[in-house]
Amino acid sequence: YESRDRIVWLADSFDGVPKPTLEQDRYSDLSKRAIPGLAIQKSDVIANFQKYDVPSNSVQFLEGWFKDTLTHAPIEKLSLLRLDGDLYESTIDALESLYHKLSPGGFIIIDDYKALPQCEVAVHEFRSKNSISEPIQKIDTMAVFWRKGF
Numbered sequence: 263y264e265s266r267d268r269i270v271w272l273a274d275s276f277d278g279v280p281k282p283t284l285e286q287d288r289y290s291d292l293s294k295r296a297i298p299g300l301a302i303q304k305s306d307v308i309a310n311f312q313k314y315d316v317p318s319n320s321v322q323f324l325e326g327w328f329k330d331t332l333t334h335a336p337i338e339k340l341s342l343l344r345l346d347g348d349l350y351e352s353t354i355d356a357l358e359s360l361y362h363k364l365s366p367g368g369f370i371i372i373d374d375y376k377a378l379p380q381c382e383v384a385v386h387e388f389r390s391k392n393s394i395s396e397p398i399q400k401i402d403t404m405a406v407f408w409r410k411g412f
Contacts, residue, residue, distance in 0.1 A: 272324065274302070274324075275325070276304045278298065279348045280349065280352065281295075284349075284350055284351045286380050286384070287349045290380055292349065300348075329355045342368060343363075343364050343369070345370070345374075346374060347381065350381065350383060353381045357384065369410070370409075371407045372385055372406050373404065375406040396408040
């Protein structure tokens with residue numbers, strides 16, 4: 263919050279959650295058609311940053327679906343990675359695109375881990391595939407985190 267020498271990268275479609283395309287998400291239509299309230303206006307997000315006096319030049323937006331924006335995002339390294347992808351596809355896209363950019367000792371937060379089963383599946387598959395053994399720690403009834411090893 264008080265740091266003025268870091269960039270906050272914010273990836274969002276500003277059009278809600280994508281329609282499910284993978285088998286793992288077949289029962290999870292959270293798209294704008296099904297749940298319009300998950301689509302937020304970019305101007306509302308900008309207003310929230312202004313409300314907390316976050317300088318506008320400290321926030322970079324990656325607008326679009328994760329599968330289209332994260333693989334080519336100009337992010338070099340991250341100290342904190344917070345994921346709120348809802349779907350298996352969005353979660354796995356974010357993990358595959360960004361986890362290797364998380365610095366050793368950095369933290370990853372998964373908002374939907376216990377809220378949406380497909381998110382938990384994506385996390386476990388990714389961790390298994392990449393031999394990640396750091397313990398997953400509970401934040402609340404839905405979210406978890408772990409600290410990337412050194």
